[in-house]
Amino acid sequence: MPGTQRRGAVAVLVVALLVALLGTGAAPAPDPLNPALPPERLAATNAAASDGEGWQYTYQNLSQFWGVPADSDKLSTRNLDALQAHSEYAYGTEEHLLTAWRDFLLKVQDKGEVPAWDELSDVEKKELWGAYLKGYIVIGQNRAKGAAFEKLLDQLFGYIALGYQYNKALPGTDGKRRGDYFYVDEDGNLQVAIEAKSGKSVDYDQARMYKALKDKYGTRVIYILGDNPAPATVRFLESLGFEVYYVRTMPNPGTSADVGTEPFAGPPGSMDGDGVLTPSEDTIDQATATSLGTKGLTEGLLEHFDEMARDLGEFNAADADMVADDLGGVDFSTVELRYVSDDYDPELGTSTSYSFSVEPGEGGVSVGGQEAAKLASDSFYTWLALDPETFWVNLNPDEPDRIVDKQLGTTDAGRVLLQADFQMKRTVGELIHPDRKAGLRFWNSLRGVDKCLSMRQWIVPRPAVVRDAGDELLILDAPLEVKLENEYVSEGGIADAAGCETISPEDATHNEKVYRRTILPKLEKAVNEAPEYADLRRVYTSRVAAEWFRQRSATETTAYDSIIGSGDVARWPATDDWTPQDTFDAYVESYREGEFDVTRETREGDYVVTNTYVYGGVDFLDVPTEKVPDAEFAQKYETTASAARQGITFPASDDGAGTVWMGGQAAERPPWDPIPVPASPWSSPLFYLVAGLPLVAWLVFGALLLGRGRRPVAAGAVGPEGGAR
Helix, strand or coil: CCHHHHHHHHHHHHHHHHHHHHCCCCCCCCCCCCCCCCCEECECCECCCCCCCCEEEECCCCHHHHHCCCCCHHHCHHHHHCCCCHHHCCCCCHHHHHHHHHHHHHHHHHCCCCCCHHHCCHHHHHHHHHHHHHHHHHHHHHHHHHHHHHHHHHHHHCCHHHCCEEEEECCCCCCCCEEEEEEECCCCCEEEEEEEECCCCCCHHHHHHHHHHHHHHCCEEEEEECCCCCHHHHHHHHHCCCEEEECCEEEECCCCCCCCCCCCCCCCCCCCCCCCCEECCCHHHHHHCCCCCCHHHHHHHHHHHHHHHHHCCCCCCCCCCCCCCCCCCEEEEEEEEEEEEEEEECCCEEEEEEEEEEEECCCCCCCCHHHHHHHHHHHHHHHHHCCHHHCEEEECCCCCCCCECCCHHHCHHHHHHHHHHHHHHHHHHHHCCCCCHHHHHHHHCCCCCCCEEEEEEEEEECCEEEEECCCEEEEEECCEEEEEEECCCCCCCCCCCCCHHHCCHHHHHHHHHHHHHHCHHHHHHHHHHCHHHHHHHHHHHHHHHHHHHHHHCCCCCCCCCCCCCCCCCCCCCCCCCCCHHHHHHHHHHHHHCCCCCEEEECCCCCEEEEEEEEEEEEECCCCCEEECCHHHHHHHCHHHHHHHHHCCCCCEEECCCCEEEEEEEEECCCCCCCCCCCCCHHHCHHHHHHHHHHHHHHHHHHHHHHHHHHCCCCCCCECCCCCEC
């Protein structure tokens, strides 16, 4: 090739390389109508890819506030009155917490829900303050988490640089609704709205508001979720004509301002074992954060957080992502721990996932969620810590020294067992009362001059129906049974005046058969279904889950090894001012006052006295189980298992039964692994070095070619054709 042609070819090559690297002109202007978005767009028909590493972001940790006790001088009327309005302080500061608490307390006092603070007992103060504190911390961290996620999206995709407005009033909402990121054109039309959700659920009312804006302005509505949503959520958003994207994230609550490097602490009742494990976000705490002990308190708390949201410029607490989404009406009195797993991860260490079942309710405000969830989790740890040989209670007026094990009697689990035993006596009295037709038939069927019935009756577990998959347990059913046998009180005891000594053995046997046939089935039905025994059922399902961990720990390292068999239940005390003697004394009083005795006048004018004496207790020493065969499980319970697992990260419904599952996860180490947010490549000198290397190489190569063409020919050199050049 002649030198001129060679030089021309090299020049063309260099120009082509420059065009390829730098383009033919200026880069196209950013288009706000087509903003950068996560690569993973979701549809109801295709789930997100399997979870892996994600972008980390850190949000404010408020766990230091758990250290403010109910008897702190900070909560005194004198100290609270000295503070300004809560709107004067930043959310998450101690001053904001205290002034917000002051406003809530005044609100519920005005409603007549609670007396003045100084009139409450120490136990009542502890319960009310603890319930409010849980709501404040959970809601505050929801808000902080949402704000941090929004900032992460701007770091990743640069929405503000594109001209998007952030956290401003949306056009067409009269200033009542704020948008996360949205773009308005020169004519004031809302062109694009991006709604950021750090979790996997959405506010349905907010979504309908966006639909109205879409219909009015033709707005392109985009949802970006920080966690993989349920298909039903995606279907709902798609039905409104919205786009749904998923950006995998690892939210990190960071460290508390007052506890240095301590990890995020879960609220009381969390399945973290009171600090044994580190909890991640869990749906049961989110859902119960605003469910207090009464309807008035719950409604007052919800109104209170709506007011705080408006102070922050939001429409309400739900719009500000401060409260959990409406679950459509659930009955928190039915909360039971029914799914647990025991896992090991090389990065997280030992961990557990868990899910609580909650039955559907009648709609409206559901109360008692915090208390029920705490009872279920605290009982779980009680059953782990104590020796199963101590899991019994006994109400017999002649055995005042054998009521309950000393340590079990300091816990809510022990309280529930004793109170359930006492309630059983009351239920028997109601069932056999002659003012009821069934009760009258029962008494008319008895034999003996003195129609007296004396028996020992106690509650024990029936085999629990479970799915044990090795590293996970699903409790499908946990029925209880009422045992019965004739028993007469000892002579000289409290019940010495029973009068049953005159009944013949034959009449006693007959009367027992009548009772077994007519009364016992109804009593057992009440124990398994009636609301007054809900706490007993709740602590028993926790007993089944704890026993699974106890047996597993015999051969495996489990998440709760440090608790199992420790004998230490100091971290899970009874939540009210109660002692076992209180229940025993109440039982003896009812016994002496003849609560279970009935006196009736006959047609002949005589009086007939009927006496009932019921003894017994509750015995949870053993936990028999019945494992469901694989084929039956696949046919009947696969959807239940799926809902239980989904409930770990978002409220999931078992469509067949209507049961809602919600839970969480706790691990030996925090469940986040930092992946730094990438800086712009244009800001790194390394980018220019790497990008320029190919150009430098081509220039050097071209220069060598040019230099070679200009070199003088050496004497005697031979050209390609063999002749001299």
